Amino acid sequence: MARKTDIARYINVSVVGLSGVEKDKGHSGVGKSCLCNRFIRSHADDYNVDHISVLSQTDFSGRVVNNDHFLYWGEVIKKSEEGVDYHFSLIEQTEFIDDASFQSFKGGKMEPYVKRCAATKITSAEKLMYICKNQLGIEKEYEQKLLPEGKFNVDGFICLFDVSIVPSRSLEKQIEIVSNILNNLLKTKKPIVFITTKNDDADPGYLREADKLIQRKEFKGVLPLVETSAHENVNVDLAFMVLAQMVDKCKFRTKIIPYVEAARIR
Template sequence: MPHKGVTISVLGLSGKEKIKGAQGVGKSLLCNRFIRGEQDAFRHEHSSVLSQTDFAGSPCINSQHWLFWGLRQLECNEAGENVTIRLAEQTEFLDDETFEPIASTSMQSYAQRACRVRLTSKDKLMYIEKEQLGLESEYEQIPLPDGKLDIDCFVYVFDLSVVEGRTFESQFNFALAVLKNCLKTKKPIVIALSKCDVADEAGRRSAQNLLLRKELKAAHIPMVETSALKNVNVEELFLTAYLLAIKGKSRLKLMAYAEAVKEVDESNRQTNLKLNSRLEDQPQYRRFVQIYGSHAARRIYEEHINEAKEHWMAARLKVSANHLPRIFSILLEKNDVIGMSWSTAKGIILSHPLFDQFFQPLGALGRQLDPLPSNFESNEEMEQQQGDSRVPAELLLTGEAKTAFDNYQASYWE
């Protein structure tokens, strides 16, 4: 089957904390989950706070307030073919010193520029995660094809959760302004109701009232209930947008969130059952238990798991060391670095007010490999650990950290 492609632009409330509140609406999480949906590649945090250097110097940003997330090919039974979906995200990057929007070549407001149907950016690279900025050569590098994107459909993300510093009324007004401009483009629109796993009924009412406004009512904009965290209705969201762009309509069956999350949970449970039963089905394993007993089998299994844990943690720390020069440049005063010892530098980093922004707490690395608790769905701490892209604090206790500092210090003498 041929690959038919569409480009979807993901929009939603963006800006400084006074506008968007303590956290974003989930645009990046939806993009991340759709393009790189595997749990190991899913990142729970996607900060829009950047340095001026990363904004102007990283080809992933390229001095623009939008990201190219790449593409994904998947099967669409309703279309009867394989399809290619490309994603762009319109955001608002903030300066990490002033926390104000970084100036760019475009002087338009978000509501105006986010609805553009032609995006151009020469030499722009696919975005993966914030840690990629300044270390692009260590990540997969996929350039924006021909340096341009022609938008076929808009997905507007409306957050149903309660967020400190943001009211549903302010989100409603922002959405209305953006969506009215989207309608002028004559491109189809889909509204993604995000964070349905922690939805508030006031948020649902606000989103429903949005579609009752006379400016939007006649457009018959579909809504899809999603959760990027639990991976519910994410594919369905973007397939709906694809079908609207290609056919002008979609008969894709869209389940309400409560029904969809049950289906996802059951699918995950069945996968887990198959995995757990696979070892016992192996003739060699059954023979080993017959000869040596289940106790010996468990002991050898646990020894293997402990070795695997140590190997994984060492590999994680080695990869994380690549992020240290960037962290040093932010947390250490450049004028003092030349004559500083590693012991002094480490003490400054550990006591720095921004330490938690760049480092996981001590012990968090090992807990990522612990068995999941039986109440995992309600365990917020464990959910937050999934996809935490911060550097493990254990790294500062290794020789790799001292070597990284020595190299960083030596770079000032070159």
């Protein structure tokens, strides 16, 4: 019989959080792309802080975005403390904005983001892995990796909450949208990890609100909270490992370390 550590585990993760036009999102995003970048390509030289969301029509219909509102970030293997190799595949659910009209691009039948991001069966034929912003338009000069079989079945979600203050985004709006997202994710019955982003620039009031949100009766006890910073590379792998162990129904659970402590021992 194969030992537990001999079996490779494949985990498909969907990263979600407040997205959309500037009216909702404010001047910048909550950190979905940076988190995915740090996790998939953790080497410091491969970490970009500037990712796409406002695009030309040509880039929206190019092979990377592929007329979808999600990005395929590719795959990475990470070893758990127990010695299990987890093969992670990642998508980011976002919303692409037309640089001519500053409205969302319209694809076929478009549900609002809070519903759409809870999708568990995703398809997109011939879609290419996203690497960085400069890749768009010159895809051939980069590695061309396809979304395997044009399909992605989500095993678990990482839901983001930005704890930094972003101009033109209200805290109340983020709480309202994230709680709607979480309610829709819970309906899928898939494991969810709730993470706070940008803890290197956290506002204490926002941290308290994030805590209050997961203490609500509908979320209490089902949402582990991991405090992360993609810029500082703190607790990013931990968040995905916690999710993998939930998907895998592992008895062994990696200890969740608060941001301040994790940043110190890094």
